[in-house]
Amino acid sequence: MIHIAKRKEMSLAQASLIRAIAIALAxxxxxIITTFTTGLNPISVYATMFEGAFGSARKVWILLQExxxxxxxxxxxxxxFRMRFWNLGGEGQILVGCLAAASCMIILGDRLPNAVLIxxxxxxxxxxxxxxxxIPAFFKARWxxxxxxxxxxxxxVATQLVAYFVIVWEVPKGSGNIGxxxxxxxxxxxxxxxxxxxxxxxxxxxxxxxxxxxxxxRSKHGYEISVVGESTNTARYVGIKVEQVILRTLLLSxxxxxxxxLLLVAGTNHTLTTTLAGGRGFTAVMVAWLAKFNPLVMxxxxxxxxxxxxxxGEISTAFGLNHSFGDILTGIILFFIIGSEFFIxxxxxxxxxxxxxEEHV
Amino acid sequence: MFDLAAFIPRAVAxxxxxxxxxxxxxxxxxxxxxxxxxxxxxxxxxxxGVIGSFLYENSLADPADMNSFLAVLIPxxxxxxxxxxxxxxxxxxxxxxxxNQNVTGLAMxxxxxxxxxxxxxSLIKLTGTxxxxxxxxxxxRVFRTTLPFANSLGWFGKIFFSYGFLAYVAVLIALLASxxxxxxxxxxxxxAVGEDPATADAAGINITRYKYIATCLGCMxxxxxxxxxxxDYANGIWSNDAFxxxxxxxxxxxxxxxxxxxxxxxxxxxxxxxYILYLFIPTGKNxxxxxxxxxxxxxxxxxxxxxxxxxxxxxxxxxESLGLPYFREDR
Numbered sequence: 001m002i003h004i005a006k007r008k009e010m011s012l013a014q015a016s017l018i019r020a021i022a023i024a025l026a027x028x029x030x031x032i033i034t035t036f037t038t039g040l041n042p043i044s045v046y047a048t049m050f051e052g053a054f055g056s057a058r059k060v061w062i063l064l065q066e067x068x069x070x071x072x073x074x075x076x077x078x079x080x081f082r083m084r085f086w087n088l089g090g091e092g093q094i095l096v097g098c099l100a101a102a103s104c105m106i107i108l109g110d111r112l113p114n115a116v117l118i119x120x121x122x123x124x125x126x127x128x129x130x131x132x133x134x135i136p137a138f139f140k141a142r143w144x145x146x147x148x149x150x151x152x153x154x155x156x157v158a159t160q161l162v163a164y165f166v167i168v169w170e171v172p173k174g175s176g177n178i179g180x181x182x183x184x185x186x187x188x189x190x191x192x193x194x195x196x197x198x199x200x201x202x203x204x205x206x207x208x209x210x211x212x213x214x215x216x217x218r219s220k221h222g223y224e225i226s227v228v229g230e231s232t233n234t235a236r237y238v239g240i241k242v243e244q245v246i247l248r249t250l251l252l253s254x255x256x257x258x259x260x261x262l263l264l265v266a267g268t269n270h271t272l273t274t275t276l277a278g279g280r281g282f283t284a285v286m287v288a289w290l291a292k293f294n295p296l297v298m299x300x301x302x303x304x305x306x307x308x309x310x311x312x313g314e315i316s317t318a319f320g321l322n323h324s325f326g327d328i329l330t331g332i333i334l335f336f337i338i339g340s341e342f343f344i345x346x347x348x349x350x351x352x353x354x355x356x357x358e359e360h361v
Numbered sequence: 362m363f364d365l366a367a368f369i370p371r372a373v374a375x376x377x378x379x380x381x382x383x384x385x386x387x388x389x390x391x392x393x394x395x396x397x398x399x400x401x402x403x404x405x406x407x408x409x410g411v412i413g414s415f416l417y418e419n420s421l422a423d424p425a426d427m428n429s430f431l432a433v434l435i436p437x438x439x440x441x442x443x444x445x446x447x448x449x450x451x452x453x454x455x456x457x458x459x460x461n462q463n464v465t466g467l468a469m470x471x472x473x474x475x476x477x478x479x480x481x482x483s484l485i486k487l488t489g490t491x492x493x494x495x496x497x498x499x500x501x502r503v504f505r506t507t508l509p510f511a512n513s514l515g516w517f518g519k520i521f522f523s524y525g526f527l528a529y530v531a532v533l534i535a536l537l538a539s540x541x542x543x544x545x546x547x548x549x550x551x552x553a554v555g556e557d558p559a560t561a562d563a564a565g566i567n568i569t570r571y572k573y574i575a576t577c578l579g580c581m582x583x584x585x586x587x588x589x590x591x592x593d594y595a596n597g598i599w600s601n602d603a604f605x606x607x608x609x610x611x612x613x614x615x616x617x618x619x620x621x622x623x624x625x626x627x628x629x630x631x632x633x634x635x636y637i638l639y640l641f642i643p644t645g646k647n648x649x650x651x652x653x654x655x656x657x658x659x660x661x662x663x664x665x666x667x668x669x670x671x672x673x674x675x676x677x678x679x680x681e682s683l684g685l686p687y688f689r690e691d692r
Contacts, residue, residue: 005690037483086463086684088397145670146679148395148463149616153659153666156606160656167649282467289464322482324601327475334468335454342458 003349015344022340023304026333033332038321045315052314053307063310065198068205069263070302073284075205075212075295076256079249080133081285082216082293083229089136089151090281092158093129093254095274097261099162100128102272105181105188105265106169117188121266122259129258130251132158137250141243155281162274169272178272181265190267201267208256213295225249257281290337305330366516368634368641370523374594376633377524378403378604380531381586382611383629384538384622389579390615391542392572393555394455395684397466399583400608401473402447406584407591408477409443410436411599414500414592415484429503433526436500436588444584447473448577456572459686470608477587478601485601494600501597504589525593527585532626534582539623551575555680558687568687586611610636613662619669619677632658 031042053063073090080087104121112120132154139145171179182188193199216222228235228245235242264276283305290304291297312326382399389396396402414436421427451469454460484495505525514522542548553561554571562568590607591599614632618624635658639651669677 004688006688088463088467139667139670143667143670143673145667146616148684149612150663150666152609153613153663156609156659157656157663160652160659163652163655164649167652279471282470285467286464289461322479322601324475324478324482327471328479331468331472331475334471335450335465338454338460338465338468339458341460346459 003351005347005349007345007347010344018340018343019337022336023333026336029336030329030332033328038319038325040319045319048315048318049307049311052312052318053310055314059310061196061198063306064202065268066309067299067302067306068198068202069260069268070280070284070287070306071209071298072205072260072263073257073280074287074291074298074302075209076129076253076260077281077284078212078253078288078293078295078298079216079222079225080253081288083225083246083249085137085140085246085250086148087133087136087151087250087253088148088282088285089133089154089254090257090284091277091279092151092155092281093132093257094261094264094277094281095155095158095162096128096132097125097258098265098272098276099158099165099261100124100258101188101262101265102178102181103165109182109185109187114187118190118266121188121262125258125262125265126255127258129261130255133250133254133257134247137247141246159274162272162276166272166274180270181272182270188266189270198268201263204263208259209295209299212256216295221245221248286334304333308333364641366519368637369520369630371637371640372634373524373528373630374633375636376629376631377528377531378586378590378594378607379611379614379632380535380625380629381589382583382608383614383618383625384531384535385579385581385583385586386612386615387579387618387620387622387625388538388542388551388582389576390620390680390683391551391555392575393558393680393682393685393687394451394572394576395462395466396451396469396576396579397463397612398447398451398469398473399466399580399612400606401470401476402444402580402583403587403590403608403611404473404477404604405447405587406440406444406581407587407604408480408599409584410440410588411495411497411591412480412484413439414497414597415495418497418499427499427503429506432500432503436504436592437585440584440588441581444580444587445577447584448580449573451580452573452576455686456569456576459688462684462686474602477604481599481601484599494598497592497597497599499597501592504592504597525589527589527593530585531589535622535626538582539621542622552680555682558682559689562687562689572687583608583611610658613659616669616679617662617665619665620679635661 027046031046034040034042034045052059054060073094076093077087077090101121101124104117104124108117108120133151136145136147136150136154139150140147166178167176169178170176190200193203216225224235224240224245227238227240228242232242235245260280261277265272269276287298287302287305290301308326308330312323312329315321315325316323382403386396386399414432417431417435418427447469451465454465455462481495485493488495504527507524508522542552550561550566551571553564554566554568558568587604590604591597595603610632614625614629617632618628636655638657639654642654
C-alpha cells in the first residue's frame with residue numbers, strides 16, 4: 001500500500017534538491033526524445049542551446065532583456081496569485097499597455113518634448129493595464145464572477161482591439177503593419193543608458209522585483225493579500241475589507257503588466273503588433289508558480305524559461321529544426337517540475353507491499 | 362444582401378471544431394478538472410491524425426488504391442490515441458500528483474502546440490515542397506463525403522446535409538453527453554465528483570476513476586475537433602498555427618453554454634457564425650472594423666459569465682470544486 005501524507009514543511013535545500021533531480025530527469029528525457037525524433041546527439045543539442053543563450057555578449061544582452069520582460073510580467077501577476085486570484089489575463093493587460101504607449105507615441109510624438117512624452121506614455125500604459133485587470137476584479141469582488149475565465153477572455157478582446165488600431169494606423173496603408181514608430185525622431189523611445197539599448201529595461205525590472213518582494217513580505221498590504229489568499233472568511237473576520245483588497249491588488253497587478261507593455265514598446269520593439277506580448281502572459285503564470293510566488297526566486301525560474309526560448313532559436317537555425325522543438329522541450333521540463341512539487345508537498349510512505357513511486361510520465 | 366444559405370454552412374463548419382472542444386471540456390469540467398490544455402490537445406489530435414493518414418497515403422503506390430474505410434479509421438484512431446495520451450498526462454499530474462490545474466493545463470498547451478507545429482514542420486520537410494503545408498487531399502475527400510442526395514435538395518440540402526460525417530458525430534456526441542450527464546446515474550455521480558468530491562467519496566464513488574475517465578474522454582472528444590479542422594474544414598491541408606485560438610474559444614463556449622453540451626450545438630454554430638461574421642458584413646473600405654467584429658464571441662462570453670454570476674442561480678454555476686485538487690486527508 002502507498003500511504004500519502006502532507007508534509008509539514010521542507011527545508012529549502014531539500015526542496016531545491018528535489019527540483020534539481022526533476023530538472024535532471026527532464027533533461028535526460030528530453031535527450032532521449034531528441035535522439036528518437038531527430039536522430040541528433042542530445043549533448044550537442046544542449047551545447048548549441050547553451051551557445052544560443054550565452055554564446056556572445058550580444059546574446060547575453062538579449063537573454064537579459066527577454067528575462068527582464070518575462071520577470072516583469074511574472075512580478076505583475078504574483079500579488080494576484082498570492083491572493084488565489086488566477087489572473088490569466090496578463091497577455092491582454094500587456095497588450096493594452098502596449099496599445100496605450102504606442103498611441104501616445106503616434107498621436108503626441110511630435111507635439112511634446114521627449115521627457116514629457118515618456119511620462120505621459122508611462123501613465124497611459126499603467127492606467128490601461130490597470131483598467132483591464134480591474135474589470136474582472138470588480139465583478140469578482142462584487143458577484144464572485146469566475147476570474148480565471150473572465151481574464152482569459154479579456155486577452156482576446158485586447159488582441160482584437162490592438163488588431164483594430166494596427167489597421168487604423170498602418171503604414172503604408174494596406175500593409176497590415178505599423179512598422180517602427182517615430183523612426184526618424186525616436187520620440188517616445190527610452191534613452192540608452194551607458195550606451196546600451198537594453199540596460200534601462202533591466203534596471204527598471206530589477207528595482208521592481210525587489211520592491212515587489214518588500215511589498216509582499218514586509219508591508220501591511222502584502223500581509224492582507226496573504227490572509228485573503230488563505231481564507232476569505234478569516235480575512236473578513238479579522239476586519240480586512242476583502243473586496244477592497246481584491247480591487248487594490250488587481251489594480252497593482254494590471255498596472256505592472258501595462259508597464260511591461262511600455263517596456264516592450266518604448267524600450268525594445270518600438271512598434272505595435274497583436275503578437276507583441278508573445279505568450280508572456282501565460283509563460284509568466286508558470287514562472288510565478290514555479291517560484292512559489294516568491295519574486296526573488298522568479299529570477300531563476302524565468303531564467304530557465306528564457307534560456308529554453310533563446311536556446312530553441314539557436315537549435316532551430318543550427319540543425320534546421322523547427323522552432324517549435326523548443327516548446328516541446330519546455331513542455332517536458334515543465335511537466336517534470338510540476339510533478340516534482342508533489343514530492344515536496346507530500347510524503348509518500350510504502351507499507352508492506354512495495355510499489356515504485358514513479359516521478360516521470 | 363446577406364446570403365444566409367452561404368453563411369450557415371460556413372458557420373457550421375467553423376462551429377464543429379468548437380463543438381467537439383467544448384463538449385470535451387464540459388465533460389472534463391464536470392469532474393472538477395479545469396483543463397486549460399484543451400487548445401494543446403486539439404493540436405495534438407489534429408497532427409496525430411495527419412501523421413497517421415500521411416503515412417497511410419504515402420504507403421500506397423497509387424492514391425486510387427486507397428481503401429476509404431482505412432483512410433478514415435487510421436487518422437481517427439491516431440487522433441484518439443494522441444489525445445488520450447495527453448489526457449492521461451494531465452490526469453496523472455493533477456489527480457495523482459495533485460498539481461495545480463491551471464499551470465498543468467498551460468504547460469500542456471505549450472507542449473501540444475509545439476508538438477503540432479514541430480511534427481507538422483517535419484512532415485512538411487519530408488514532402489520537400491516549397492509551400493509550408495501538408496496536403497492530404499485524398500483522405501480529406503473521404504472525410505468530406507456528403508450524403509448523395511445533399512446536392513439535389515437546394516438550399517435545404519446545403520444547410521443540413523452538406524457536411525462530412527464528423528460534423529454529425531460531433532452533434533451526436535454532444536447530445537449523448539448531455540443525456541448521460543443529466544439523465545443517468547453515471548452522470549449524476551460524475552457531477553457529484555465535480556461539485557463536492559469529499560461527499561462523493563464518502564458516498565462510495567471512486568473519485569480517481571471518475572476524474573480519469575471524464576478527463577481522458579473529454580480530451581479524446583476535443584482531439585477529434587482538431588482532426589475535423591484539418592481533414593474537413595481545411596481540406597486536408599495542415600499548416601502550422603492555422604488552428605489558431607479556436608481551443609480558447611471552445612473553453613469560452615463552455616461558459617457560454619453554462620456547462621450544457623446540448624446547448625453547445627446551436628451555441629457553437631452561433632460562435633462559428635460570429636467568428637466569420639466579419640466576412641459577410643459589408644464594411645466597404647474600412648477593414649479595421651472587421652477586427653472589432655472578431656471580438657464578438659469573447660465579449661458575448663464575458664457578458665454571459667457576468668450575468669450567470671449575478672443571477673447566481675444554483676444550476677447555472679461552474680462545478681463547485683472546479684480547479685481544485687482533491688486530497689482525501691485534506692479536510
